[in-house]
Amino acid sequence: xxTRAEDVTPQRYPLREFLSRWLLTTNHKEIxxxxxxxxxxxxxxxxxxxxxxxxxLFQPGIQFAEPLFYNQMVTMHGLLMVFGVVxxxxxxxxxxxxxxxIGAPDMALPRLxxxxxxxxxxxxxxxxxxxxxxxxxxxxxxxxxxxxSTTYGPPSTDFFILGVxxxxxxxxxxxxxxxVTIFNLRTPGMTLMKxxxxxxxxxxxxxxxxxxxxxxxxxxxxxxxxxxxxxxxFSAAGGGDPVMFQHIFWFFGHPEVYILxxxxxxxxxxxxxxxxxxxxxGYHSMVYATIAIALLSFVVWGHHMFTTGMPVVxxxxxxxxxxxxxxxxxxxxxxWVATMWRGSITFETPMLFAIGFVILFTxxxxxxxxxxxVPADFQYHDTFFVVAHFHYVLYxxxxxxxxxxxxxxxxxWTGHMYDERLGKIHFWTAIIAVNLTFFPMHFTGLAGMPxxxxxxxxxxxxxxxxxxxxxxxxxxxQVLFLYIVIKTIRGGDPASTRVWEGADGLxxxxxxxxxxxxxxxxxxxxxxxxxxEGTPLNE
Amino acid sequence: MIxxxxxxxxxxxxxxxxxxxxxxxxxxxxxxxxxxxxxxxxQALHHLSLGICVVIxxxxxxxxxxxxxxxxxxxxxxxxxxxxxxxxxxxxTTIPIVILVGMAIPATTTLIDIExxxxxxxxxxxxxxQWKWHYQYVEADIGYYSNMTTPTAQINNLEPKGEHYLxxxxxxxxxxxxxxxxxxxxxxxxIHSWWVPDFAVKQDAVPGYINEAWTxxxxxxxxxxxxxxxxxxxxxxxxxxxxxxxxxEFDEWIEEQxxxxxxxxxxxxxxxxxxxxxxxxxxIGEQVFLSHCATCHEPTGLGxxxxxxxxxxxxxxxxxxxxHIDRVMNGKAGTEMQAWAPQLSDxxxxxxxxxxxxxxxxxxxxxxxxxxxxxxx
Numbered sequence: 001x002x003t004r005a006e007d008v009t010p011q012r013y014p015l016r017e018f019l020s021r022w023l024l025t026t027n028h029k030e031i032x033x034x035x036x037x038x039x040x041x042x043x044x045x046x047x048x049x050x051x052x053x054x055x056x057l058f059q060p061g062i063q064f065a066e067p068l069f070y071n072q073m074v075t076m077h078g079l080l081m082v083f084g085v086v087x088x089x090x091x092x093x094x095x096x097x098x099x100x101x102i103g104a105p106d107m108a109l110p111r112l113x114x115x116x117x118x119x120x121x122x123x124x125x126x127x128x129x130x131x132x133x134x135x136x137x138x139x140x141x142x143x144x145x146x147x148x149s150t151t152y153g154p155p156s157t158d159f160f161i162l163g164v165x166x167x168x169x170x171x172x173x174x175x176x177x178x179x180v181t182i183f184n185l186r187t188p189g190m191t192l193m194k195x196x197x198x199x200x201x202x203x204x205x206x207x208x209x210x211x212x213x214x215x216x217x218x219x220x221x222x223x224x225x226x227x228x229x230x231x232x233x234f235s236a237a238g239g240g241d242p243v244m245f246q247h248i249f250w251f252f253g254h255p256e257v258y259i260l261x262x263x264x265x266x267x268x269x270x271x272x273x274x275x276x277x278x279x280x281x282g283y284h285s286m287v288y289a290t291i292a293i294a295l296l297s298f299v300v301w302g303h304h305m306f307t308t309g310m311p312v313v314x315x316x317x318x319x320x321x322x323x324x325x326x327x328x329x330x331x332x333x334x335x336w337v338a339t340m341w342r343g344s345i346t347f348e349t350p351m352l353f354a355i356g357f358v359i360l361f362t363x364x365x366x367x368x369x370x371x372x373x374v375p376a377d378f379q380y381h382d383t384f385f386v387v388a389h390f391h392y393v394l395y396x397x398x399x400x401x402x403x404x405x406x407x408x409x410x411x412x413w414t415g416h417m418y419d420e421r422l423g424k425i426h427f428w429t430a431i432i433a434v435n436l437t438f439f440p441m442h443f444t445g446l447a448g449m450p451x452x453x454x455x456x457x458x459x460x461x462x463x464x465x466x467x468x469x470x471x472x473x474x475x476x477x478q479v480l481f482l483y484i485v486i487k488t489i490r491g492g493d494p495a496s497t498r499v500w501e502g503a504d505g506l507x508x509x510x511x512x513x514x515x516x517x518x519x520x521x522x523x524x525x526x527x528x529x530x531x532x533e534g535t536p537l538n539e
Numbered sequence: 540m541i542x543x544x545x546x547x548x549x550x551x552x553x554x555x556x557x558x559x560x561x562x563x564x565x566x567x568x569x570x571x572x573x574x575x576x577x578x579x580x581x582q583a584l585h586h587l588s589l590g591i592c593v594v595i596x597x598x599x600x601x602x603x604x605x606x607x608x609x610x611x612x613x614x615x616x617x618x619x620x621x622x623x624x625x626x627x628x629x630x631x632t633t634i635p636i637v638i639l640v641g642m643a644i645p646a647t648t649t650l651i652d653i654e655x656x657x658x659x660x661x662x663x664x665x666x667x668x669q670w671k672w673h674y675q676y677v678e679a680d681i682g683y684y685s686n687m688t689t690p691t692a693q694i695n696n697l698e699p700k701g702e703h704y705l706x707x708x709x710x711x712x713x714x715x716x717x718x719x720x721x722x723x724x725x726x727x728x729x730i731h732s733w734w735v736p737d738f739a740v741k742q743d744a745v746p747g748y749i750n751e752a753w754t755x756x757x758x759x760x761x762x763x764x765x766x767x768x769x770x771x772x773x774x775x776x777x778x779x780x781x782x783x784x785x786x787x788e789f790d791e792w793i794e795e796q797x798x799x800x801x802x803x804x805x806x807x808x809x810x811x812x813x814x815x816x817x818x819x820x821x822x823i824g825e826q827v828f829l830s831h832c833a834t835c836h837e838p839t840g841l842g843x844x845x846x847x848x849x850x851x852x853x854x855x856x857x858x859x860x861x862x863h864i865d866r867v868m869n870g871k872a873g874t875e876m877q878a879w880a881p882q883l884s885d886x887x888x889x890x891x892x893x894x895x896x897x898x899x900x901x902x903x904x905x906x907x908x909x910x911x912x913x914x915x916x
Contacts, residue, residue: 060704060705061694061695061696061700062694062695062696063696066843067772067773067775067776068772068843068846071772071774074769134844134845135844135845135846136844136846139772140769141769145768145769147728147729147730147746148729148730148771151729151873152729152771152873152874152875154846155845235746235747236745236747236748237747241747242730242745242747242748243745243748276610276618277618278620278622279620279622280622281621281622281623282623282628283622284623285628307732307741307742307743308743308750309742309743309745309750309751312650312651312654315650315654316647319643319646319647320643323642323643324639326635327636327639330632330635331628331631331632333599334631337599337602337606338624339622340603340610341602341610341619342606342610342615342618342619343610343618343619344611344612344615344616344617345606345611345612346611347607359600359603362596362599363596366592366595366596369588369592369642370588370589370592373588373642373643373646374646374650375577375580375584375646375649375650375653375739376581376584376585376588376646378581378739378740379571379578379736379739379741381741381767382732382734382741382767382768383767443568446568446569446570446571447567447571448571448764448765450734450765450766450774450775451769452769452774453774454774454775455694455705455776456775457704457705457706458700458702462567463567
């Protein structure tokens with residue numbers, strides 16, 4: 001028997017290879033995958049906290065969570081979902097897709113990309129470890145208003161501050177990388193006004209991140225010096241002002257909520273044209289509307305603070321500015337509907353999630369408009385009506401947006417089609433559960449139930465029970481999503497290059513799965529799409 | 540077939556009408572109407588904005604669902620290829636602006652009226668602290684604390700919950716009808732928010748700052764609300780009850796309060812002169828401890844971790860007496876341990892300190908008399 005050199009298996013060190021591959025990778029696709037898995041992992045951790053919250057609120061009285069622990073759950077759920085799930089999820093999508101969509105070989109700063117990612121597991125490890133510390137995790141809500149978080153914060157608050165700093169550094173570095181990539185590595189011919197909408201919305205999001213993450217870093221640093229170095233930024237006893245904390249926080253916080261939704265707008269703007277087999281309606285107005293929303297987001301922070309004793313002129317200014325956001329947001333919704341109009345529509349899972357996104361996000365937008373009216377806000381503020389509002393924009397917005405994107409691009413990432421039947425089951429259970437969970441919260445809020453309470457009076461019992469049942473279903477349906485993703489990675493029908501019949505864009509010109517290195521030379525633009533390709537679609 | 544469908548249809552109509560005509564519908568699904576002019580104007584504003592949103596939503600989603608039905612591939616295999624239309628785009632940018640102006644006008648006028656705090660007949664200073672309210676009648680110089688009275692056993696599901704579970708207090712705020720009442724809100728520790736939905740008054744209580752709000756109630760009755768700004772552990776247990784009385788009754792009540800204050804000061808003198816027995820103090824002390832201290836330090840005295848230290852065998856209840864008295868009366872700055880001197884009488888303070896020094900195996904055998912506390916004031 002002849003033994004050739006290549007038949008002899010060299011000594012292998014699988015763990016070392018695995019670690020060096022994932023720890024040291026500078027490949028945008030691998031880093032994108034890392035981001036997405038981190039986001040997915042934290043989604044289940046933060047989701048489990050939501051389950052604790054809903055379990056406690058299932059009935060009046062204290063059953064599962066003591067008040068102090070309940071407050072920790074509320075706080076950690078919010079922090080992890082905002083900073084650990086939605087933001088890294090979108091950054092993961094950006095890493096995978098932006099180079100593929102603009103015809104770049106990789107991100108412009110690959111080592112920085114690796115560094116931005118690897119900060120995050122440590123940041124969230126630090127944050128989650130506070131749950132096991134003496135005095136417990138932060139318990140002052142994700143908005144961490146002073147002086148509850150300064151003078152009265154638990155000892156673990158300092159770990160929270162360090163964690164926020166680390167996330168902030170990661171986000172800013174990631175945003176710089178995205179901006180530099182988009183400005184420098186587009187394939188010849190792709191002018192700014194020819195970029196795919198997902199790239200546009202991420203470009204604007206990246207600018208928002210660079211503008212506001214330092215403000216967040218500033219406010220937590222002020223907290224730190226108030227706690228330990230004798231300053232009184234947020235303490236009236238030393239000449240400071242607790243309300244100033246809220247001004248600084250929401251100057252970060254309101255652009256932040258657009259950071260959490262703009263990439264979702266981009267995703268919907270990619271998916272709806274594909275499955276309507278028709279070009280996006282009003283491309284230019286989409287771009288301008290996104291820019292308008294981003295600019296307006298800097299002058300509306302006060303609408304979170306109408307009950308803090310703001311002068312009437314301030315209230316009027318923030319009310320008008322906030323109402324104005326409805327105009328560009330409306331333009332976007334109308335454009336999506338007009339894109340579908342007289343198209344040739346099919347309803348694969350990404351399209352279902354995108355339509356769910358548009359409808360439910362619009363409902364969240366409506367309640368946002370209602371909240372902008374100062375007199376009405378006096379009744380809605382800090383009630384479950386607000387909880388319903390922001391979960392409508394975030395769950396069907398940011399989370400459904402990310403899920404739509406995963407279903408849409410996963411054939412390109414893995415080379416396999418996902419299980420369409422399971423995908424549809426996932427969508428329908430998710431959309432029923434989302435509404436079952438969050439719609440009744442409008443009613444409990446209007447009836448007068450404050451948010452962030454561990455226990456409530458009997459009049460709110462029925463709707464809370466419905467919400468909790470919905471939440472349980474919602475939690476379970478995401479386990480199905482995990483199963484679908486793993487199943488798709490491990491196998492499935494082979495995906496074609498174009499994947500979707502109506503797909504358009506550079507990412508659909510590389511083979512499925514996308515090879516480790518793509519676009520080593522700039523591709524032609526506009527892309528040459530294979531008209532005959534694309535998986536046959538069901539009606 | 541048709542007649543069955545018709546019957547079904549009319550049956551459903553009746554059912555829908557019945558559901559919507561139930562008084563419960565308004566209570567359960569709608570923003571509360573409330574009892575003040577402002578709460579009713581706000582409800583009208585809510586209906587206006589909700590109505591506009593529903594109409595716009597019906598149009599947008601209607602078009603969308605029609606398109607999903609009529610333009611799905613099986614019915615509409617060949618997509619159109621338009622992707623711009625200046626006229627339509629200008630229309631759907633300008634029409635919303637007009638609608639927004641229509642909403643902004645009533646919102647602005649209502650807001651300006653809400654923020655008019657002038658010419659009040661009566662001023663109440665509301666001071667929040669973890670987790671209770673203090674009401675001070677500025678003109679009459681009467682003040683008292685208002686604590687939740689729902690028993691712990693109901694919260695822990697050991698007893699059936701009462702009708703006003705979590706929304707009941709020992710001393711409600713008492714207001715007269717037909718008077719403009721101005722509220723000044725502030726706080727001793729963290730930010731709280733005073734909200735009575737039926738008055739549409741929600742005002743944050745910010746430590747070191749004073750905010751203003753007002754109301755005018757015409758209908759006597761009991762109105763309930765809650766703290767609406769996360770203020771720590773017992774944020775859920777900070778209810779507000781307002782008892783609105785006709786003016787004459789209110790004046791009587793104020794007189795009663797004046798008398799009660801004089802009686803209380805007489806009682807305090809008697810308490811100081813009496814030599815209290817150990818058992819007597821322990822008995823009162825246990826009551827005081829359970830209603831004020833046990834929420835953090837636990838009825839067992841074991842506390843909750845580092846935030847709420849154990850008193851059983853604790854450093855302070857078994858240490859020097861003067862330090863213990865000081866801590867109970869003046870609290871500890873920067874923690875949730877508040878100053879109890881303004882909240883409890885000499886007798887109650889003496890009793891609770893005696894109790895803490897002798898309960899749960901703390902065997903100091905100290906008996907503290909009310910006059911000792913009085914001297915420490």
